[in-house]
Amino acid sequence: MKLEILTKNENQEIQNSIISKIRDLINYKNLEPGDKLPSERMLSEKFEVSRSNVREAIQKLEFYGILKSKPQSGTFIADIGQVAMNGMIEDILRLEEPDFKSLVETRILLELKTVRLAAQRRTKEDLNRMQYALEAYSDKVLKGEDAVQEDLLFHLAIAKASGNSTMDTFMLIITPEIITNFEKYHVCDKDQAFKGIQEHKDIYDAIKAQDPQLAKEKMKVHFKVLYQYCYNI
DSSP states (O other), X not given: OOOOOOOHHHHHHHHHHHHHHHHHHHHHTTOOTTOBOOOHHHHHHHHTSOHHHHHHHHHHHHXXXXXXXXXXXXXXXXXXXXXXXXXXXXXXXXOOOOXXXXXXXXXXXXXHHHHXXXXXXXXXXXXXXXXXXXXXXXXXXXXXXXXHHHHHHHHHHHHHHTTOHHHHHHHHHHHHHHHHHHHHHTOOOHHHHHHHHHHHHHHHHHHHTTOHHHHHHHHHHHHHHHHHHHTTO
C-alpha cells in the first residue's frame, strides 16, 4: 500500500472540502440542533476520504462550537440555527494560516493579561512549575544550546497560573506554530537568550510577590525585542 504524504496546503484543502460536504449534508437532510451525524466510517466512505481526515474536520467544527461529540454516542449538531451555522462555516472556510506577525501580536496581547492574572492567582504549584521551566531554560542557554521550547514552557506555566482556561487553551494552540517560526527566523540570538534568563527571573519574582502591575511591566520589557523583530521581518 502506497503511503501518501500530503503537504500542509493539501491537507487544508481536504479538510475544507469535508467541512463543506458536512454543511451540505446537514442542509440537504434538514438536520436540526441535537441531531446526530453519520459515523466517521460512513462519512469517510461517502466523501471518499480517510477516517483521519474526517476526524480532523469534525474536531475543527467542534472547536468552533458547531458540532459536539459525546463518548460512546457519536457526533451531534450544536444548538445553532441553520443560518448562523452556515455563516460560521463560511467564516471557517475563509480562515487563513496565521503569519508570524499575527502570532506575535496575539501572544503579546494574551500574555500581558495572563501575567497579571498569574500574579493575582498563582499557587505554590504554579510557582514550582515556573521555577522548573526557568531552570531548564537557564541550563540550556548557559550550555549554548537552543532553548526556544524551554522559553515557551515558562510562558505556558504563566498561562496556566492565570487560572483562565480559555487563555491557557489559546496559548497551547498557538505555541507549536510559534516554535516553528522561532526556529525558521532564528529570532533569539545568543545575547538575547542570556538576557532572557534575567528577564524570566524578573517576571517570576513579580508573580511570586503577587504584584500584577510589576509583572506586566517586566513582561513588556521581555517582549520589546521580539516586538521590534516582528516588525522588521
